[in-house]
Amino acid sequence: MLLQITHETHYAYAPAVETAQHLAHLKPLQTASQELLEHRLEIAPEPVQRSESVDVYGNARAFFALESTHEELSVVARSLVRTSAPVLAPAAARELPWEQVRERLCYRKGAAYDPAVEFVFPSRYVPRHEDFAAYAQGSFTPGRPLIEAAQDLNQRMFRDFIYDGDSTEISTPAVQALAHRRGVCQDFAHIMIGCLRTLGLPARYVSGYLLTQPAPGETRLVGADASHAWVSVYLPGAEGPGGWADFDPTNGRQPGEDYVALAVGRDFADVSPMRGVLHGGARHTLKVGVTVEPVEEKDALGENAALPFPQNLEHPTP
Structure with missing residues (x-):
């Protein structure tokens, strides 16, 4: 796309x-x-x-x-x-129980360092809190594969939470949004990250965009969309570093080719x-x-087509 x-x-x-x-x-x-x-x-x-x-x-x-x-x-x-459609994780990584992933990232003398461990620790907008762990336990049952548990948490949040643009601000603590069960995509991403990190699992914040569809019979409104936010969950490789699987608790789905990622970090502050x-x-x-x-x-890349950008602009100086 x-x-x-x-x-x-x-x-x-x-x-x-x-x-x-x-x-x-x-x-x-x-x-x-x-x-x-x-x-x-x-x-x-x-x-x-x-x-x-x-x-x-x-x-x-x-x-x-x-x-x-x-x-x-x-x-x-x-x-x-x-x-394009996201690349699926190998079957072995998708079958790893969440407790095994947590144990693999625990510090042990002489163990190889995995950079993903940085995303286990608290950050400015995502502190450790027992309320996150309590909510996550409904999905992270003993022995359940991490990818399956994360998908269940994603779906539960979609069902349990109300999108309300007037209920929170950037400074609203994620644990407060969890208690009220309402907020915006930024809140939902922080809550899901808090649930995962409190269990000892790496999770990161993704900012970007989502292609929205106009209502039937209506034209697409210029400037009417908004930035979006979702979550990446870490799946270790069979040996050494692995990859990340994305989840969007605001929409109860995994991002596809209608999503565009801008940046990743520990939370919105990054x-x-x-x-x-x-x-x-x-x-x-x-x-x-x-x-x-x-x-x-x-239209965008044809040999004789005009690019959809002004041509008298310069690229930022590297």
Whole structure:
């Protein structure tokens, strides 16, 4: 599937901002099931400095600095991504009981280090809490394969929780959202990660996009989509490091080719789409619009077809 994503972020400041430095995670990942074909990052006003680097988790991040007074900031990320069905884990990994996975990642003198163990520990938005373990126990029964238990937890959360955009904020603790059984995709991802980590299992946060379908008879609305978040669960290999299986508790399914991954981390704090340090601008308003739409291959990549991106833009300086 060929998907075109436009992610627009607009800040209005009062009073004006004098100087600012920003960090953005808005460039989709390159993975076994996802190929990034085009990416542009449009910034206004024009920054005096911009660069791109890769963080410790393999995410592309853009840095830019503004040194002139400005009352508004506009950042538009345009990406063209080809997706395919996720690669399934080997049968042996899918049959591993969850307790065996936990034991394999416990520290032992002389044992080989597995980088996935970092995702067992608490993080800023995902602390250890007995309430997570209590909820997870309904799915993680003795001897159950990890992939099966994770799928059951994913489905239970979809049934038990209510999506409510007014019920939480970024600062709402995940354990509180668990108690109220409501929240948004970010909350649900943090809760599922908390359940897994409290049992000693590695889990990571994935930010990205999901292709939504307009209602019958209606056209796709530009800017009406939103960023999405889901969870990756670690499956060790027969020997040495293994892979990750994705789960989306908001929709009760495993992500497929209609998903686009932006970044992975311990929780939202690692992969926030935009954050910055400002001098001035005591108050601000924020507007975000996301459009995800399928594109015909011949229209986007045909020999004589125009690319769906402005051609007078430059790539960020590496």
